[in-house]
Amino acid sequence: MKTKSLYPYYLIWPALLVYCVFFVLPALIGLFYSFTDWRLDRETLKFIGWDNFKQIFSDKTLILALKNTFIFAIVTVIGKNVLGIALAIGLNMRLKSKNLLRAIFYSPSILSVLVISIVFTPMLRTDGTINKFLEAIGLGVFGQSWLTNPSIVIWTVALVSIWQHTGFQMAIYLAGLQSISKEYYEAATIDGAGVWSTFSKITLPLLLPAININLMLTLIGGLKVFSEVFVLTGGGPGNASQVVGTIILRAFGEGNWGMGTAINTLLFAAVTVISIPLLIFMRRKEVAE
Amino acid sequence: MSYTRKLALRNYIVEIFLLIASLIIIVPLLMMIFGSFMTSSEVLRFKLALPDKWMFSNYTQVFKEGGLGRAFLNGLLITGVSSIVNIITSSAAAFILVRRESKLSSFLYMFFFMGLIAPMSIITTIRVVQWLGFYGSITSVIFIYAALNVAFSVFLYSGFIKSIPRALDEVAFLEGASMLAVFFRIITPLIVPVNATVAIMVFMSVWNDITIPLYFLTDSSDWTMPLSVYNFYGKYSRDWNLIFADLVMTSLPVLVLYLFAQKYIVSGLTAGAVKG
Numbered sequence: 001m002k003t004k005s006l007y008p009y010y011l012i013w014p015a016l017l018v019y020c021v022f023f024v025l026p027a028l029i030g031l032f033y034s035f036t037d038w039r040l041d042r043e044t045l046k047f048i049g050w051d052n053f054k055q056i057f058s059d060k061t062l063i064l065a066l067k068n069t070f071i072f073a074i075v076t077v078i079g080k081n082v083l084g085i086a087l088a089i090g091l092n093m094r095l096k097s098k099n100l101l102r103a104i105f106y107s108p109s110i111l112s113v114l115v116i117s118i119v120f121t122p123m124l125r126t127d128g129t130i131n132k133f134l135e136a137i138g139l140g141v142f143g144q145s146w147l148t149n150p151s152i153v154i155w156t157v158a159l160v161s162i163w164q165h166t167g168f169q170m171a172i173y174l175a176g177l178q179s180i181s182k183e184y185y186e187a188a189t190i191d192g193a194g195v196w197s198t199f200s201k202i203t204l205p206l207l208l209p210a211i212n213i214n215l216m217l218t219l220i221g222g223l224k225v226f227s228e229v230f231v232l233t234g235g236g237p238g239n240a241s242q243v244v245g246t247i248i249l250r251a252f253g254e255g256n257w258g259m260g261t262a263i264n265t266l267l268f269a270a271v272t273v274i275s276i277p278l279l280i281f282m283r284r285k286e287v288a289e
Numbered sequence: 290m291s292y293t294r295k296l297a298l299r300n301y302i303v304e305i306f307l308l309i310a311s312l313i314i315i316v317p318l319l320m321m322i323f324g325s326f327m328t329s330s331e332v333l334r335f336k337l338a339l340p341d342k343w344m345f346s347n348y349t350q351v352f353k354e355g356g357l358g359r360a361f362l363n364g365l366l367i368t369g370v371s372s373i374v375n376i377i378t379s380s381a382a383a384f385i386l387v388r389r390e391s392k393l394s395s396f397l398y399m400f401f402f403m404g405l406i407a408p409m410s411i412i413t414t415i416r417v418v419q420w421l422g423f424y425g426s427i428t429s430v431i432f433i434y435a436a437l438n439v440a441f442s443v444f445l446y447s448g449f450i451k452s453i454p455r456a457l458d459e460v461a462f463l464e465g466a467s468m469l470a471v472f473f474r475i476i477t478p479l480i481v482p483v484n485a486t487v488a489i490m491v492f493m494s495v496w497n498d499i500t501i502p503l504y505f506l507t508d509s510s511d512w513t514m515p516l517s518v519y520n521f522y523g524k525y526s527r528d529w530n531l532i533f534a535d536l537v538m539t540s541l542p543v544l545v546l547y548l549f550a551q552k553y554i555v556s557g558l559t560a561g562a563v564k565g
Contacts, residue, residue, distance in 0.1 A: 006462055007388045011472065012397065015382035015439055018374070022436035023404055026417050030410035087307075095304045103551075104311045107318070110547045112497035114515045115536045118522055119321045122335050122529065129320070129335050163313070171554070216405075224408050227499055231519070252412055252504070260412045267408050275406050 027268070034262035040255030052262035062263070065242040068154045069267075072229075072243060073222030075155060079162035080218045081211070084169030089203070091170070092177045102174070106167035116164045117231035121147075124156060124232075147233055150240030157228050157241060165221075169214050176210025177203070212282040216275060223271050325533035332530040347534040355521045355535055357514060361542070364513040367427060368495040371434035372488050375442055378435070380484070383446030384476055388455065398447065404440030411504055418505070425507035433505065434495045442487045449483045450476070485553040493543055514539040 034052055036045045056062045091102050108116060123129040124146035131143040146156040180203070188198045204211075226245030229235060235242040235250070242250075244267045251260030316337055324332045325347060327340040352358065382401070386394050414433065418424045458471045466474070502516040509520070518535050525531050547554075 006458075006468060007385050008468060009385060009389075009393075011381040011385045011468070015378035015401075015443065016397070018378060018432060018436045019401065019404065019439045021417065021421075022414065022433050023407075023409065023439070026410045026413040027407060029416065030413040033413060090303050090307050093300055093303055095300060095307070097304060097308060101307050101311055104314050108314060110493055110543050111540050112499070112515045112543075114497070114499050114519060115321075115540055118518075118532065118536060119317050123317060123320075167314075220406055230499075248411065249503075257412050261410065264408065264410050264412070268410070271406055271408060 030261040030264055030268075033258055034265040036258045038258035038261070040257060045258070048258075052259050053266065055259070056263060056266065061239045061242060062247060064239060065244055065247045066266075068241060069223060069225065069243045069245075071154050072158050072161075072225050073219060075158040076161050076165075076222045076225075077215065077218045079158070080166050080169045081214055083162065083166045084173050084214065085207070085211075087166065087170040088173035088177055089199075092174060102170075106171055108164045109166075109168040111164070113161075113164065113227040114231055116160065117228055120160050120163075121232065124160075148237050150237055153233055153237065153241040154243075157225075157232050160232065161225070161228050165218075169218065172214055173207065173210050176207045180206045208282070208285060212279075215282065216279060219278070220271060220275055223267065223274075321533045321536055324530060325537045327530045329528045329530050332533065335529075344530065347530050348538065351521070351531050351534045351538065354531075355517055357517060357535070357538055359510060360512050360514045360517040363427065363511055364496055364542075367430055367434065367513060368492050371431045371438070371495055372491040374431065374435040375438045375491050376484055376487055379439055379442035379487070380446050380477070380480055381472065382439075383443045383450055384472055386443070387447050387450045388458070398443070401440050401443045404437075405444065409437060411500075415504060425505065425511075427506070427511050430501055430505050433501055434491070434498075437501075438487075438491050438494070441490070445487060445490075446480065446483055449480060453479055482553060485550060489546065489550045489554055492546060496543055514542075 033045075035047055035049060037048050037051075038045045087105055091098055091105070095101070125131075126143075126145045126148070128146075130146065131140075134140055134143050144152060144156075147153055184202045184206070185198065188202055193201070224245065225243050226249075229241055229243050229246050230249070233241040235246040244263060248260050248263055251257070251263065320335065320337050323338065323340055324335075326343045326345065327347075328342070328344055331341060386398050386401075415424060418429045418433075421429075423429045453476065457475055461471045461475055496513070497515060498513075499515045499519060502511075502513050506512055506516070509517075512520070518539050521535050522532055
């Protein structure tokens with residue numbers, strides 16, 4: 001009893017209050033409004049059950065937006081983590097330019113997504129820098145209309161995001177690698193273990209906490225994508241690169257608020273259903289190692 | 290070939306490969322920086338080259354026409370106050386959550402942790418802010434950022450405070466110190482490194498964000514730098530030299546902060562995220 005009263009709960013109140021009023025309360029209200037026909041131009045609202053959700057799944061643009069969101073999330077999770085681990089391992093070796101290279105690879109991730117997206121816009125045009133470069137090295141056949149070809153545009157946006165943020169993942173992996181004791185590697189060298197078996201038997205398992213946190217961060221960030229698409233394509237051409245985030249902005253602009261919150265609720269459900277089991281699974285693996 | 294020489298050779302190959310790979314990062318950034326000093330016709334070649342003549346006047350022109358001075362101060366106010374609010378409230382909450390080992394405190398920890406996962410519900414947040422009567426104001430944006438960052442900050446603080454021995458505060462309690470005295474005179478000095486990490490992380494994410502100002506700052510005189518840049522980008526879509534100068538200026542504050550504070554970013558992430 002005594003120790004508990006030493007740490008009274010009231011110190012939690014300020015954080016809890018800000019968090020509840022500006023984050024939790026809107027989420028709960030959103031849950032309610034997703035089942036209504038709430039519109040900007042109407043004061044009275046009607047409870048319409050699952051109609052918003054039915055409409056989402058019968059609307060081609062909205063389904064495409066959901067599909068694009070998932071493509072973006074999966075591509076960026078794989079890209080940022082595979083490249084992040086590779087860079088971290090390379091930059092954990094005894095290289096002369098190690099510190100400089102670390103700073104270079106990390107640098108884009110401290111800048112605004114807006115800045116990077118605008119810088120890439122002229123590079124990605126059909127007559128842009130990237131296509132010119134591909135031509136110059138004889139790979140002109142791979143030239144693309146990166147932002148105007150509907151079938152690849154979401155991949156382009158994902159690549160820009162990988163380009164920008166892999167350095168952040170690399171930094172967390174570097175922190176993870178540096179907490180692995182050198183003795184493991186010395187023992188492995190004495191036992192004559194090859195590069196691959198050292199990687200799969202020592203590095204990868206001991207890196208699990210870092211992998212865990214990075215998978216969560218990239219997955220959740222990927223599902224919440226907005227700024228990249230908003231600046232690079234605005235959801236276009238047509239609706240080819242719409243994602244949940246841009247669809248919500250559109251629904252908001254059209255005054256279609258009930259629908260907008262329904263899409264948000266769907267995103268909320270998707271993120272929770274995917275990330276919580278993943279979190280539990282990864283934690284268990286971590287303990288087992 | 291001896292083992293060490295083989296190792297040295299392997300390091301050379303990796304180093305050369307990584308140096309070449311780093312060009313992929315460097316070239317677009319240099320194009321932006323060099324381009325910001327070019328004339329509007331020269332920049333349209335979008336080539337990596339030094340400017341023929343260094344046009345420093347691009348910067349003064351952008352600064353005046355883009356209204357960047359105002360946007361800079363807005364950004365400083367918003368990021369500064371929301372970081373401070375976030376640091377004080379989150380560290381106090383994490384302190385109690387870690388020290389009290391009860392069902393309620395572990396529930397509250399999970400409750401905060403959900404904020405890392407759940408996406409924000411923007412349209413209804415606008416509604417709540419309207420009810421409170423300050424929609425469209427800088428104050429609303431400050432509170433929203435403070436709330437959005439609570440989850441990550443509590444997570445980082447908890448990981449760190451766990452490593453501070455309980456005995457430290459118990460001795461102080463025996464000496465008759467109050468809880469506030471313990472928190473401010475014992476815990477606060479010990480968590481200075483995490484404060485730095487949280488401050489930098491919050492500062493960077495808030496400074497760089499465009500989503501919240503886009504929805505919540507209805508008056509353009511309240512805009513932060515990135516949103517002003519977005520507006521400028523729409524207006525001056527032909528003058529890439531000016532756009533690039535605008536982008537460089539928006540990036541400078543975070544770049545400066547990063548140069549001064551980089552050691553805290555990595556050490557804080559290590560302590561809070563990887564080990565925590």
